[in-house]
Amino acid sequence: MAQAHSEICEQQLNGVSEEIELLHIEVFTDEGQDRPGREDARCSRNVLRKQRHWERQVAAKKSKRKEEKMRRKLNREQQTGGRAGGPLLTKRVLKAITRERLAEAQCTGLKLCVDLSMTDSMSSKEVSRLAGQLRRLYGSNRKATQPFHLFLTNLREDSCLYKECIRMNSGFLRYMMDVTEDSCLDLFPPETVVYLTPDAEHALETVDSDKVYILGGLVDESVQKRLSLSRATELSVHTARLPIDEYMVKKHNPKNFHSKILAINQVFDILLTFCHTGSWTEAFHTWFPQGKGYIVAQDVSSTPDITVAQS
């Protein structure tokens, strides 16, 4: 009996120490208790830092799970052609449907260019990340029931980005989009062009088939502020920002971090969902990254553990 009891105690202790190990929290024994005060303060700072790190990891995992769920839902919708409970289609048929949709988009779809004229000021790491973002952007377009007509402008075949796209993005040369060395203004009249930039004064209200939307091919690693706004000014075209201020509020967070600057594929996912649903609220709710310190205004009342920060 006594032996069984001590085995249970030992198992419980093992469980607790495993949990502590998972949390990466340092625990001090009696010997450590009479350390000088400074040492104690340093230790508790370490514990807090590690706890915050752990909380950030949990939040990131939660956000990834949500994105995965959304992706699976979109895949399911695509497989059934948007009809719940519809028949599952074979891979070959799905591929044919995707190609047909993309071909149709190249004739009648909404137009979006990624302006790749600014890659010279980017590091090779940033160029690789941009190649990855272009792959994700194209992947989202392939899955869309109403894809955009995509253009990669100012992309030279001898550029590092072009080489990186071929190296990293399998099938890049067969992507169903227009790749050109020309600039967006060689392709479209300036009055139809709307350059999307986080620094624009006016918010984008809707997505219009008479307009051509431009995303700046930039990665914000070594944050180059207002670069896309300067580029739009140089081209003398209209600008617009995503209507984040109009539909979202700042969320309180320990670092008081709030950013409205998104990666090009994130902006594109938001545009696709807005075009599909007509709702900015839904588009931001689905795609706005959790770590940016914003929450959709409508979601505040249904999320009691969130506190809104002063703007």
Ligand SMILES: C[S@@+](CC[C@H](N)C(=O)[O-])C[C@H]1O[C@@H](n2cnc3c(N)ncnc32)[C@H](O)[C@@H]1O
């Ligand atoms: C990583 S951002 C580049 C931010 C960069 N500092 C700049 O100069 O704009 C890449 C591109 O995504 C688009 N973008 C990102 N956040 C946006 C927002 N809040 N509103 C509109 N466009 C945005 C813009 O086209 C921008 O050029």
